[in-house]
Amino acid sequence: MSVDTFSWSNITLTLNNGKVLLDDVSGCLKAGTMTAIMGPSGSGKSTLLNALAFRPGPKSFNLSGEIRINQETATLKKIKEISSYVEQEDSLIGSLTVYETVDYSAKFAGITTHRKEVVEKIIAALGLSSQSTVKIGTPIQKGISGGQKRRVSVASQMVTSPSILFLDEPTSGLDSVASREVVSTIKKVAKEENMIVICSIHQPSTYTFELFDNVLFLSQGQTIYNGPVCDVVKYFDSHGYPIPAYINPAEFVLDLINTDFSGNSDVLDDLVSKWSSESFEKCESENIDALETSAFSAKNEMKNIFFLIARSLTKARRDVLTYYVRLVMYFGLAILMGTVWLRLGDGQKNIQPFINALFFSGAFMSFMSVAYIPSYLEDYHSYKKERLNGLYGPFAFSLSNFLVGLPFLFLISVIFSIITFFMVNFHQTAKGFWYYLMWLFLDLVAAESMTTFIASVFPNFVISLAITAFSNGLWMAVGGFLVPTNILNKFWYYTFYWVNYQRYVQQGLMFNEFSTRVFKCGANCQCMYDSPLANQCKIAGGAVLQQLGYGKEDKGLWVGVLIAIIAFYRIATYLVLKFKK
Numbered sequence: 107m108s109v110d111t112f113s114w115s116n117i118t119l120t121l122n123n124g125k126v127l128l129d130d131v132s133g134c135l136k137a138g139t140m141t142a143i144m145g146p147s148g149s150g151k152s153t154l155l156n157a158l159a160f161r162p163g164p165k166s167f168n169l170s171g172e173i174r175i176n177q178e179t180a181t182l183k184k185i186k187e188i189s190s191y192v193e194q195e196d197s198l199i200g201s202l203t204v205y206e207t208v209d210y211s212a213k214f215a216g217i218t219t220h221r222k223e224v225v226e227k228i229i230a231a232l233g234l235s236s237q238s239t240v241k242i243g244t245p246i247q248k249g250i251s252g253g254q255k256r257r258v259s260v261a262s263q264m265v266t267s268p269s270i271l272f273l274d275e276p277t278s279g280l281d282s283v284a285s286r287e288v289v290s291t292i293k294k295v296a297k298e299e300n301m302i303v304i305c306s307i308h309q310p311s312t313y314t315f316e317l318f319d320n321v322l323f324l325s326q327g328q329t330i331y332n333g334p335v336c337d338v339v340k341y342f343d344s345h346g347y348p349i350p351a352y353i354n355p356a357e358f359v360l361d362l363i364n365t366d367f368s369g370n371s372d373v374l375d376d377l378v379s380k381w382s383s384e385s386f387e388k389c390e391s392e393n394i395d396a397l398e399t400s401a402f403s404a405k406n407e408m409k410n411i412f413f414l415i416a417r418s419l420t421k422a423r424r425d426v427l428t429y430y431v432r433l434v435m436y437f438g439l440a441i442l443m444g445t446v447w448l449r450l451g452d453g454q455k456n457i458q459p460f461i462n463a464l465f466f467s468g469a470f471m472s473f474m475s476v477a478y479i480p481s482y483l484e485d486y487h488s489y490k491k492e493r494l495n496g497l498y499g500p501f502a503f504s505l506s507n508f509l510v511g512l513p514f515l516f517l518i519s520v521i522f523s524i525i526t527f528f529m530v531n532f533h534q535t536a537k538g539f540w541y542y543l544m545w546l547f548l549d550l551v552a553a554e555s556m557t558t559f560i561a562s563v564f565p566n567f568v569i570s571l572a573i574t575a576f577s578n579g580l581w582m583a584v585g586g587f588l589v590p591t592n593i594l595n596k597f598w599y600y601t602f603y604w605v606n607y608q609r610y611v612q613q614g615l616m617f618n619e620f621s622t623r624v625f626k627c628g629a630n631c632q633c634m635y636d637s638p639l640a641n642q643c644k645i646a647g648g649a650v651l652q653q654l655g656y657g658k659e660d661k662g663l664w665v666g667v668l669i670a671i672i673a674f675y676r677i678a679t680y681l682v683l684k685f686k687k
């Protein structure tokens with residue numbers, strides 16, 4: 107869709123406490139131009155950029171004014187379809203290469219014709235050809251530099267060829283030469299693609315500043331100047347603030363309107379007053395056709411699910427910190443359990459150790475799901491950026507995340523089960539092994555589902571880690587092992603006990619181990635549990651279950667409840683992602 111003009115009028119953003127962040131800001135941009143939004147720290151640059159892009163603003167605020175595309179009132183849906191936004195923070199998947207990162211953005215945007223050539227062209231334009239096959243980098247795997255990451259972020263949005271491109275500090279972390287080349291490349295592409303580019307930028311060099319077609323100077327949310335870059339010197343000269351020769355005009359104006367240290371409040375008031383008296387150029391569009399927008403089709407959503415699955419599988423294969431370290435962790439946990447409860451016999455003294463081993467296997471495997479949080483948060487921040495740019499929605503992200511995790515969790519369960527089942531000497535039948543594996547797999551899927559839900563609600567590593575750990579501790583405490591259900595406090599029994607996924611796993615493991623097993627009594631036929639086999643100096647495992655308060659076995663019901671709990675957490679995660687700003 108062709109965008110001829112993009113304009114905004116009387117944009118005012120006020121916090122509920124009365125503080126004004128943007129004060130009656132207006133502007134008009136035409137296709138093929140590049141505009142800089144500049145001002146001192148706290149002047150409202152990013153706030154204006156977010157408002158124009160319909161991005162979430164500060165908490166508790168009131169926004170007024172009008173934003174128009176081709177003289178039509180803009181909406182969030184329209185902006186998503188025609189624009190891309192490069193955030194100040196680089197939310198990238200560390201285990202992907204530079205080429206793969208840009209290529210997946212192109213795939214999500216539906217670029218099919220000559221996609222490889224388009225991707226390679228934009229990578230080369232931003233000076234990243236030599237890093238094309240280099241990974242972005244993770245905390246334990248060195249990748250590209252911070253400045254190169256910035257350029258990858260720009261490339262991954264420019265490759266989608268948006269009609270409007272928003273950039274928040276695109277030159278952050280770049281040296282002056284790289285900044286100039288990046289801005290020069292963006293301007294070239296803007297001209298070729300007839301694109302409108304708006305970016306906030308902080309103190310560019312003279313050469314970089316002159317690459318922009320227009321500049322909007324803000325201070326304390328108020329407009330100081332909004333017009334062509336080539337007219338900046340003439341404007342300030344004519345209003346009594348001459349810019350000395352050989353001085354960077356941008357730096358001079360920023361110093362002039364910065365009230366943080368120099369106390370130029372009188373100067374600021376004067377400049378604001380003089381600008382408000384200027385006649386603002388009316389924004390007229392040659393393109394008067396109505397905007398045509400297309401709904402995000404189910405076909406595109408399904409395509410992007412496959413792309414997300416492919417990207418996640420690539421990450422799973424390469425990400426040492428997230429996947430291989432977790433495998434080693436669970437392997438170590440299995441060896442620990444196997445050696446502590448090594449080859450338990452069938453004497454009655456081993457009944458309680460068997461119960462303890464079953465509790466440890468289920469409870470601590472689920473507790474270690476906290477190790478998934480860093481990986482999920484990396485995916486979450488990438489999803490947040492890509493969703494806001496209209497590349498895919500929460501359903502595609504939620505479903506692909508779930509599907510990719512299943513085989514990995516099954517692999518963990520298989521490795522853990524093979525080691526512990528035989529080392530501990532659980533009731534060794536083929537049926538017993540497969541049920542043991544099934545319960546542990548469902549346990550891990552439920553635990554990771556809860557973890558993704560918590561991390562989606564609280565996408566902060568420390569907070570989500572603390573809440574997930576607390577939740578797993580809660581499930582351990584009220585699952586019926588540490589405190590038997592017949593003496594468990596009624597509040598916990600009638601609330602969390604019934605929605606405790608660990609409880610159903612523990613019950614399944616207990617019946618799997620004890621329902622058909624027989625233990626020997628102690629010396630002189632002293633039996634710890636009453637049993638129909640007492641006259642044979644034996645204890646039936648079913649009697650142990652009965653005396654511990656376990657009722658009738660119902661595998662189908664327990665599996666159904668676990669699947670329902672998993673579905674609840676996954677659907678809740680989807681709803682959080684869908685409705686979260």
